[in-house]
Amino acid sequence: MRTLPIVLFFVAMTFTSWGLYGPVLHEGQHGLGVAGQPSSLRPLICVGTSYFLIGVLVPVILLRFRGERGHWTIAGAFWSFMAGTAGAFGALGITMAFKFGGRPVFVMPLVFGLAPVMSTLVAMWMTKTFRQASPVFIAGVIIVAIGAAGVMYSRPVPAAATQAAGSTAAAPAADGVLDQADHPARSLLARFTLVPLFIALTACCWGSYGPVLHKGQMKMAGSRLRPFLCVGLAYFVIAVLAPLTLMQVFVEPGGWTFHGTAWSLAGGAAGAMGALGIIMAFNFGGKPIYVMPLVFGGAPVINTFTTILHEGTYQQTTSLFYASLMLVIGGAVTVLVFAPRGKPEPDQPKPQPPEKKQAPAAAKPESAPKPEATRQPPERGAADQTEPKDGPSANAVSDKATPDASESG
Incomplete structure (x- = not known):
């Protein structure tokens, strides 16, 4: 494949952008909240706004003055909008998991571990290539998932943060935990039912994003900007209009600040650039069945290294962290080499x-x-x-x- 280096470049662009998404958005989340109580819905609104600016206005301008191959189709617009809806619901699921008591120490490993597996299963179901998947390929997907979960779980934690978490009562609220002393029964119900539900929702949505977007792109004759425009519209509806409605029902701590808004918009821009990288990877011949596992395998690694550089926890890395990182790299290579190639070969001799x-x-x-x-x-x-x-x-x-x-x- 002559275009394989280009595909890998856009894959790296995607998992780098999505790896920076969490730390940058977390900074904006604290900037829009109050001391010890980060905001959850306001950063989501900023994310939707960034997707609208990058994913809607930019494609409209480029299509108007430069044009692009492909054409609009109802089926392509539908599938692309559904992909954007899945991505936006995944971001909303993360926010709600934190809001109902979930902690990033176990929420994010589960999401990044389950999403690539879900992506592979959805892609194989859509392309009907279950029989072509070899045991080595399946083992590679499992290794990527286990390695990603291990990297996220064993990432270094600053000593000051652990001491603060054990000594202060406001530390759980910093992770999005509700006041459990006021509603102990509701906190237990949320922790054992709602949090796993929103984790599963995010994993399913983010896992389905790549295969569904690829189908929408193919329905538009390989267009790049048109599916991206539909993704931006979906994010605007789900990540802007929906949170504005929820803020009328739920009491949101904090308020709008320049610092928090800027960081939240930057986080949304990173997410939008990652979505654009996915589209470009598909446009140059990449297949969802190995593109998405590579993305979800690399994103947690970038996220972890960014956190280490920001917090200065070089000496606190463990052997489990490095072992998990090697699992991610080895599993990613296995997925790339042994990925099923689809069914174009039996279809060509028929005509x-x-x-x-x-x-x-x-x-x-x-x-x-x-x-x-x-x-x-x-x-x-x-x-x-x-x-x-x-x-x-x-x-x-x-x-x-x-x-x-x-x-x-």
């Missing part, structure tokens, strides 16, 4: 037999009149040859008759 049958049929009428033209000259020659044969025989008879007449006379 060829009718073309071969039509060629001999067209040659028969041309050869049919040729014998008729060649038969006519021999018929004329045969007629000419019979006339001299009659002539000599008649003369011979007359010659024989004349001697008989003289003898009689």
